[in-house]
Structures are given as C-alpha cells and as structure tokens.
Amino acid sequence: MAFSTRNKLAAIIAVAAMAGGLAAVTGGGSPAGAAPATSTVICDNGTVAPDGAIEYNLEARDGYIQEPDGNTVYAWSYTSVGQPLFQFPGPTMCIDEGATVRVVLTNPDHVDNLSGGIPAATTSILFPGQVGVTATGGVAGLLTQEVDSAVPGDSVTYEFVASAPGTYIYQSGTDQAVQVQMGMFGGLIIYPAVGRGFAYDGEPFDTTHEYLLLFHEMDPDLHTEVELASRNGLVGDAVLSNYHPLDRKSRYWTINGRSFPDVIAPNNAPTLPTQPYGGLVRVNADDPTDGFDQLPSLVRYGNAGLENHPFHPHGNTLRLIAQDGRPFPDEIEAYTKTVAAGQTFDLLASWEDVEAWQGNGAPTPINVPALDNLVFKGGASFYSGDPNLGQKQDLPATVTSYSVCGEYYFPWHSHALQEIVNYNEGFGGMLTLWRVDPPMEEVSPGVWQPTAACN
Ligand SMILES: [Cu+2]
Structure with missing residues (x-):
C-alpha cells in the first residue's frame, strides 16, 4: 500500500512541476485543456x-x-x-x-x-x-x-x-x-492472427487505448542547409554537398514528429496541419473490486532517430512484453528503458485503483501540501484540486486547471534531460504525459463505459 501513497504524492508533485513548464512554453497545439481524447494510434490500413x-x-x-x-x-x-x-x-x-x-x-x-x-x-x-x-x-x-x-x-x-x-x-x-x-x-x-485486440498471441489490450510513440531528433541548422540548397535550385547530390552529418547538434527532440507541449495536442490538431499524430497516453484505472476487468493500454515505442533515448513514465512501472517485434517469454517490469536507435519496445500500462481513490473508499492518510505551497506558475495546472482520482475541488481563482474530471497526469519523458527542451528552453522536447482516468462505470447491468465527465 505504500506503493499507492507514493504514487499519489508523485501525482501531486508532478502536476505542480509541470504547470510551470506548460505556462512558459506556448505551442502550436492546444494544451491539455482541450480534452485531448484522440491520441490513440491512427492506422493507415492501405x-x-x-x-x-x-x-x-x-x-x-x-x-x-x-x-x-x-x-x-x-x-x-x-x-x-x-x-x-x-x-x-x-x-x-x-x-x-x-x-x-x-x-x-x-x-x-x-x-x-x-x-x-x-x-x-x-x-x-x-x-x-x-x-x-x-x-x-x-x-x-x-x-x-x-x-x-x-x-x-x-x-x-x-x-x-x-x-x-x-x-x-x-x-x-x-x-x-x-x-x-x-x-x-x-x-x-x-x-x-488472433486479432487486433492483441499485441502478440495471448497479450490482450484495451483497443481504445493503443499508442505509438516514435522518437526522433533534429539539428535545424542542417535542415536549413538542405532547404537553402534546394531553394537555390540545387537538386540531387548537390543538395547535400554542404551537409556534414558529423557536425550534427540536435536542438529538437520529438515524439511522433512533435515536441512538447505540442506532443499532447490531439491527433489531427488543426494548429499542427503537417504533424497529425499526438502522443498523450491514456489509461483507465482498474478498480479491482468493481467486477470489471480493465485491460491495459498498449504503448509501442520506436526510435527512428540516430541517438539512444532513455524513456520513462512517472507514477508507475510498465510491463515490457516485446522488443524489436519479438515477444519475451515472460513480461518484464520496466521503468526507464533506453530505446536504442532503430529499436522498438511494446509495453503494457495500467493503473490499479487499489485504494478506491475515486472517492468511494475510506480516506487515505496522505499529507497534501497546502494550496499555497503548490506552485501554480503562470496560473496553469494539471492538478484537479483533489488527490482522489475523479474528484475536483476549487482552486485559487488565479489558477486554470486543465483537469477535466479529476484525472491524474504524470510526465513520461526522455531521462536524458537535455532532450526535454526546445532549443535549450524547457520543458519541451521528448516529453509527453500520461493521463489516468477513473475506472469504467457500469451504466446498466453488464454495460461499462468511461466516466462521462472524462470524455
Ligand atoms: Cu522522469
């Protein structure tokens, strides 16, 4: 149970820490307040x-x-x-x-x-x-x-x-x-062959929560050199004549072609017309007492860049089930995984609502910092005002909360911290969030739906 209390504290600390970063960096995409419901993988089926x-x-x-x-x-x-x-x-x-x-x-x-x-x-x-x-x-x-x-x-x-x-x-x-x-x-x-609800044989996942996170990094100086060469009418090998890969110095680190906070904007955000794929990961918490078997979310990592990236979520560990399209005999508890250039991993993400944090269970002893001691830098926060999952409370009038329904947000990022910047300015870069929603609700006998307020 100490595990869960730590998680709860982590959530509070995380949201307080993240608020400043979001306020400091305004992106082309809308921040999470736009209820980024559509970040699941977009399939092109050919x-x-x-x-x-x-x-x-x-x-x-x-x-x-x-x-x-x-x-x-x-x-x-x-x-x-x-x-x-x-x-x-x-x-x-x-x-x-x-x-x-x-x-x-x-x-x-x-x-x-x-x-x-x-x-x-x-x-x-x-x-x-x-x-x-x-x-x-x-x-x-x-x-x-x-x-x-x-x-x-x-x-x-x-x-x-x-x-x-x-x-x-x-x-x-x-x-x-x-x-x-x-x-x-x-x-x-x-x-x-067993179906699209499985990552591999015997590995079912929640098909409404499937995510692909493709990592990449760029040196804009080199892109500019290539652009200028093509603008000057150079084609073919001449375009690349001034391009020196060994001089590369990456300035932008991306997930699905976007840098944070644009990463958490929804799929097909109109403000990012050429970068259609979002990277927010969502999970429905599993209440072990409610009779509904919540399947885990599936998160697929792929590193298309030239550098290796140590990548980890806050708040909980993951279950690593495969590498490079080859399943492991047994799943492995995973936290920071260094994703080498060209490598892929498949991971299951879940959230056990072990203490009925949605507010239906006994109160959990936890010292929540007084509101005055939470940092609402720039007046923005992912904190709902309540440590219980699915609950919201009033925050100071100067604070805008992006919490839709009392869900939790945690960082999920490259632990090479020089990579969570946008041209040296943090927070940014190879950083996303994961969003933990309250457990599914039984709206009629045997029919389970996400909490309506969370959509
Ligand atoms: Cu971290």
Whole structure:
C-alpha cells in the first residue's frame, strides 16, 4: 500500500512541476485543456489490391513542421499519394499477420518549397525486421532499390509478407544520416492472427487505448542547409554537398514528429496541419473490486532517430512484453528503458485503483501540501484540486486547471534531460504525459463505459 501513497504524492508533485513548464512554453497545439481524447494510434490500413495484397502508394515529399518555440523546420517525409498536405512522420501502416504488403514509392518533381518531391538524387524505404523483402524498379542502391529523381515517373515496389506481429519502423535506406534525420521514417504495426485486440498471441489490450510513440531528433541548422540548397535550385547530390552529418547538434527532440507541449495536442490538431499524430497516453484505472476487468493500454515505442533515448513514465512501472517485434517469454517490469536507435519496445500500462481513490473508499492518510505551497506558475495546472482520482475541488481563482474530471497526469519523458527542451528552453522536447482516468462505470447491468465527465 505504500506503493499507492507514493504514487499519489508523485501525482501531486508532478502536476505542480509541470504547470510551470506548460505556462512558459506556448505551442502550436492546444494544451491539455482541450480534452485531448484522440491520441490513440491512427492506422493507415492501405488499400486491397486485386490480388489481395495490402497496397500503399507513398511519395517522398518536402514541407514544413512547427516547433513550440515558434520555429519552423524544413523536413522530408513519406506521404500517401493524393494527400494534399505533407505529413511528418510518414503514415502508420497497420497490417494483419499473413498479409502480403506492397509499398510503391515515387518521388514527384521537386517544387521549390511548395511541398513537392524531395530534391535528393535517390531515395528508398527499408523495412527493418521484415524477412524476404523484395524491391523492384528504380536503380540499385547500397541497401535496396532506390527511386531515381532523374527518371520522370520512376518508382520502386517493395513487397513482403507480414510474418511476425509487432511494432516496427520503416525508414529511408539511402544516405540515412541525412534522409532519416530529414524525417523519412514512419511506424509499421503488424497485428497477430488472433486479432487486433492483441499485441502478440495471448497479450490482450484495451483497443481504445493503443499508442505509438516514435522518437526522433533534429539539428535545424542542417535542415536549413538542405532547404537553402534546394531553394537555390540545387537538386540531387548537390543538395547535400554542404551537409556534414558529423557536425550534427540536435536542438529538437520529438515524439511522433512533435515536441512538447505540442506532443499532447490531439491527433489531427488543426494548429499542427503537417504533424497529425499526438502522443498523450491514456489509461483507465482498474478498480479491482468493481467486477470489471480493465485491460491495459498498449504503448509501442520506436526510435527512428540516430541517438539512444532513455524513456520513462512517472507514477508507475510498465510491463515490457516485446522488443524489436519479438515477444519475451515472460513480461518484464520496466521503468526507464533506453530505446536504442532503430529499436522498438511494446509495453503494457495500467493503473490499479487499489485504494478506491475515486472517492468511494475510506480516506487515505496522505499529507497534501497546502494550496499555497503548490506552485501554480503562470496560473496553469494539471492538478484537479483533489488527490482522489475523479474528484475536483476549487482552486485559487488565479489558477486554470486543465483537469477535466479529476484525472491524474504524470510526465513520461526522455531521462536524458537535455532532450526535454526546445532549443535549450524547457520543458519541451521528448516529453509527453500520461493521463489516468477513473475506472469504467457500469451504466446498466453488464454495460461499462468511461466516466462521462472524462470524455
Ligand atoms: Cu522522469
């Protein structure tokens, strides 16, 4: 039980600490007060080709992304053909085990800074972890077949059978120190044959709470060099002639292409038109006495960057079930996991409501700091005013609480603390929150729904 009391204190400390950071950094996205309900993974299921293959038509594109400090960064990525806007990172491919996957990559004519193709000479896609990938068309590159921008209409077709369920990334296989940093990566999820409610065989999760967190970092100086070269009409290898990967100094660290606090804005936030994927993690607390078996949330990590990132939640440990799309024989209690460049992890996140913190049980002895001693820097807080889950109390009139229904918020971030900044200003960068909502409610016999006030 000491465990739970510590958690509760951690929640209070966490919200007090985070309030200042949010107030100090105004982002392109809306802070959590906008009830970011829609941060679950957005699946691109592709289209079914006449031969039954699941087909994706992707093109290399350039465009701009926003950083919370007001900077914009020129970037490259993969975008579905026909999609009007550039997107960063590329679409998340969701595939069922056993499916044949066919990805056709093109690089349209580069239109100077108007979101056309990328001005690199060649580009490509690698599918790490997939077995028997074939690549046809284009020109032979070092690692795979590449689209040649000198050949109008050139394309490469990659094909493989989705044989191993799990979490993967896909990324450029061409001049990777440049192209992957420029943003040419995306997520790939293969669901097991038993169904999309399972991470792996025998690992069920709450399908309304599935999250993909893709890590990446950028040196904007290098992006600017590439942008200026393309604006000056340089194409192909000339674009990269002033690009020195060994001089790289990262300034922005992102989750799903966004830096905190933009990370916690909802999916498809209109203020972040080219960065559609949110990164807030949500969990419904499990009340062990209520008769409802709350399944855990599934959180998928993928590191598409060049640096390793030690990543951890506050408030509770996680259950690590797989690495690089390969399940462990037994789950492992996990706290800080260093996610190496190119690596993926699958973790289950849950919250045991062991003391009926939603206010229905006996009061828990806990010393809550007096309100005067809680820091409401900038007048903003994630604290509800009440330590019990699902309860709210009045806060000082000068304080705006982002708490919707008395839910808890905890940081979940890179513990390389120089990475939770936006160009040296904290809090920012590779940081998200997780939000613990009260247990589900039985609205009629056998029918369980999230607490209405939390939606
Ligand atoms: Cu921490």
